[in-house]
Each structure stands twice: as structure tokens, then as C-alpha cells.
Amino acid sequence: xxxxxxxxxxxxxxxxxxxxxxxxxxxxxxxxxxxxxxxxxxxxxxxxxxxxxxxxxxxxxxxxxxxxxxxxxxxxxxxxxxxxxxxxxxxxxxxxxxxxxxxxxxxxxxxxxxxxxxxxxxxxxxxxxxxxxxxxxxxxxxxx
Amino acid sequence: xxxxxxxxxxxxxxxxxxxxxxxxxxxxxxxxxxxxxxxxxxxxxxxxxxxxxxxxxxxxxxxxxxxxxxxxxxxxxxxxxxxxxxxxxxxxxxxxxxxxxxxxxxxxxxxxxxxxxxxxxxxxxxxxxxxxxxxxxxxxxxxxxxxxxxxxxxxxxxxxxxxxxxxxxxxxxxxxxxxxxxxxxxxxxxxxxxxxx
Numbered sequence: 001x002x003x004x005x006x007x008x009x010x011x012x013x014x015x016x017x018x019x020x021x022x023x024x025x026x027x028x029x030x031x032x033x034x035x036x037x038x039x040x041x042x043x044x045x046x047x048x049x050x051x052x053x054x055x056x057x058x059x060x061x062x063x064x065x066x067x068x069x070x071x072x073x074x075x076x077x078x079x080x081x082x083x084x085x086x087x088x089x090x091x092x093x094x095x096x097x098x099x100x101x102x103x104x105x106x107x108x109x110x111x112x113x114x115x116x117x118x119x120x121x122x123x124x125x126x127x128x129x130x131x132x133x134x135x136x137x138x139x140x141x142x143x144x
Numbered sequence: 145x146x147x148x149x150x151x152x153x154x155x156x157x158x159x160x161x162x163x164x165x166x167x168x169x170x171x172x173x174x175x176x177x178x179x180x181x182x183x184x185x186x187x188x189x190x191x192x193x194x195x196x197x198x199x200x201x202x203x204x205x206x207x208x209x210x211x212x213x214x215x216x217x218x219x220x221x222x223x224x225x226x227x228x229x230x231x232x233x234x235x236x237x238x239x240x241x242x243x244x245x246x247x248x249x250x251x252x253x254x255x256x257x258x259x260x261x262x263x264x265x266x267x268x269x270x271x272x273x274x275x276x277x278x279x280x281x282x283x284x285x286x287x288x289x290x291x292x293x294x295x296x297x298x299x300x301x302x303x304x305x306x307x308x309x310x311x312x313x314x315x316x317x318x319x320x321x322x323x324x325x326x327x328x329x330x331x332x333x334x335x336x337x338x339x340x341x
Contacts, residue, residue: 030334031320037331038324047330098191098307099324107321109306 002131009128010065013078016121017062023105024055035102039092057081072132079125086118169244170217170236173208179315179339180214184300186308187232188225188259193252194325195309201249202328203335212339217248218296220308227264232293234268237283246271313338 024032033051036042042050061081064074085103092099093110101110108114183200185192200215208215219236221228231251238247250271251264258267269277283289303312303319311322315338322331 028334028337030330030337031322033330034322034326034334037326038322040325044327044329048333097324100321107304109323 002135006071006128006131006135007068009124009131010068010071010075013121013125013128014062014065014067017058017065017078019062020104021055021059021062025059027105029055031106032102035100035106038099038102039088039097041088041092072129072136075125075128075132079122079129082118082122082125086115086122089115089118168239169242170239171214172204173214174211175214177212177214179207179212179313179335180216181208182216182218182303182312182314184218184220184296184303184305184308184310184312186220186222186225186228187235187248187251188228188255189222189308190255191325192309193255195311196248196252199326199328199331203331206332207335207339213335217244218300219293220297220300220305220310221293222308227258227262229293231258231264233284233289234264234280236289236292237280237286238268238272240283241272241276241279243272243276 029051032055033047036050037044037047061074061078064070065078089101089110093112093115097110099110100106101108101114103114103118181203183195185196203213204215207213219232221232235244235247235251238244247268250267251258254267254270258264268280272280300310304321305312307323309324313320313322313334
């Protein structure tokens with residue numbers, strides 16, 4: 001059972017990361033830079049650095065999660081990235097910033113709905129971390 | 145179908161834009177510019193103040209006035225902002241006197257004070273001569289002023305504007321919404337990438 005849930009979670013998270021990367025890579029990276037800048041949390045150089053690198057990181061993470069390699073480490077990385085996104089969104093939402101989420105390209109306002117979705121994804125990533133740890137401890141191995 | 149809808153919105157944008165004959169300064173830059181920026185803003189919203197002061201003024205100077213982009217201001221007073229509509233009416237009236245920029249700058253600069261006192265008129269008056277003040281009061285009574293603001297709001301709703309400030313950057317027939325406050329550095333780099341040399 002744990003193996004099936006692990007498989008479902010890694011495929012779900014992998015697909016979400018690949019889709020998030022696709023929506024950003026198909027448009028100008030500067031449009032994504034504008035979304036990041038609207039959060040008003042990073043200096044200009046960091047905005048450009050994140051806009052340039054994050055889509056590639058999301059793509060690599062998504063592909064590797066779907067492939068099922070280095071699963072334990074990648075599950076931790078996915079959870080860490082989603083936790084970071086979630087905290088940044090929570091802070092901006094409660095600060096009253098009327099901005100775009102920037103999660104899947106442009107045009108999606110940061111709302112309670114986006115927070116619920118990202119919160120659920122974070123929970124899924126944390127569950128994947130826990131399951132991979134348990135499977136490893138039980139010596140059952142991870143599903144390919 | 146999507147293309148048809150976009151053509152309709154674009155036609156509405158062109159019709160709703162203040163014409164050059166009225167000497168309006170709510171729209172700057174050539175109508176034929178390859179890039180068009182429609183700014184939907186509310187005088188009472190603090191984020192709109194930041195965007196106006198940090199970014200829009202410089203975009204106007206560096207891009208619109210140099211003919212690289214067409215920059216158009218649209219009023220989008222939010223219902224929860226008690227004095228926003230009155231401020232928009234006075235600014236639109238000031239536009240007919242050729243004083244839009246002065247009034248808009250003053251409204252944003254002194255935003256905190258008139259939000260608290262509700263005395264929008266005093267802020268507007270501070271940048272006008274006594275004669276202009278008198279004319280402005282007359283113009284503000286014109287139903288066309290309120291109708292113009294209503295048209296802006298309806299246009300924003302058609303363009304799926306839900307919060308302020310929102311800029312719709314249209315290039316190659318494709319509208320891209322930019323929501324919230326973005327700094328001039330990042331925005332100008334984006335504009336340079338689509339405006340070309």
C-alpha cells in the first residue's frame with residue numbers, strides 16, 4: 001500500500017513541477033521576473049537570478065521525480081521548495097498584496113484558492129518524505 | 145473565438161482611450177507604438193501610489209514620451225475605497241484642463257492625508273489656480289466624466305482586472321497582465337526586450 005501511495009505522490013508532484021516549468025519556459029523569462037518582483041521580497045539581482053534558474057530547477061526536479069531516481073533526497077528537496085513557496089505566498093497574501101501568484105505563468109491572482117492548492121502540494125511532498133523514509137527503514141525498497 | 149474576443153477588447157481599448165485632440169495626458173506615446181500599456185489604477189490604493197511613483201512616471205518619461213510605447217491610464221476605483229471615485233472624477237476633470245499629471249501626482253503624493261480626512265478637493269486645489277479650480281468644479285459636474293470612469297471600469301472587468309494596480313502590456317497582439325507593484329529596473333528590462341533597439 002505504502003509503495004502505491006509513494007508512486008502516486010511522486011508522479012503527481014513530478015507532473016506538477018514539469019507543468020510549472022513548462023508554463024514559465026514557454027514565455028519570456030522576464031515576465032516571470034515581473035511576477036517575482038511583485039512579491040517585493042528580493043533585490044533586483046536576485047529577482048533576475050531566480051527567474052533565470054527556477055524553471056530549469058522545476059523541470060529537472062519534475063523529471064527526476066517521475067523517473068523515481070534519488071527519491072528520498074528529491075522528496076526532501078521538493079518539500080523544501082514547496083515550503084518556501086508556501087511561506088512566501090502566505091506572507092504576501094496576509095500583507096494584502098494584490099499580485100499574481102506566478103505559479104503557472106501569468107494571469108493567476110494570489111488567492112485563498114492558490115494557498116489551499118500549494119498547501120495541499122506541500123502536504124503531499126511531506127507525505128512522500130515520510131513514506132520514503134518508512135520504506136527505506138522497513139527494507140522494502142522504493143517503487144521504480 | 146479567443147482571437148475575436150481579443151479583437152473586441154482591443155477595439156474597446158482604442159475607443160476608450162482619450163483622443164489626441166483633447167490634449168489628454170492620460171494617454172502618452174504614439175497610437176502606432178508596437179507596445180501598449182494599459183494601467184488600471186485607483187487613487188486610494190497604496191500599491192497604486194507605489195507603482196505610480198516608482199515605475200509609471202519613469203516609464204512615461206523613458207518610453208512613452210520617446211515614442212517607444214503607448215501608455216494609457218484607466219480609472220478603476222475599487223468599491224471599498226470610499227473616496228477613490230471622487231478622486232478619479234476630479235482627476236478626469238483636471239485632464240480637460242491639461243492638468244491631469246499635476247493632479248494625479250498630488251493625489252498620490254498626499255494620499256495618506258486625504259484618505260484620513262476625506263478632503264480630496266483640497267489636495268486637487270493645491271495644484272490649481274483659483275480660475276482653474278472654478279472651471280474644474282464645472283467640468284466635474286459633466287455626466288460624461290462619470291460615464292468615462294464607468295467605461296474604464298467596464299473595460300477593466302472585460303480584461304479580467306480584479307485588483308489594482310494592474311498593467312496590461314500588449315505586444316504582438318498578445319495581452320500580458322502585470323499585477324501589483326513592479327520596480328522600474330525589472331519592468332524597463334522587460335520593456336526593452338519587447339520594444340527592441
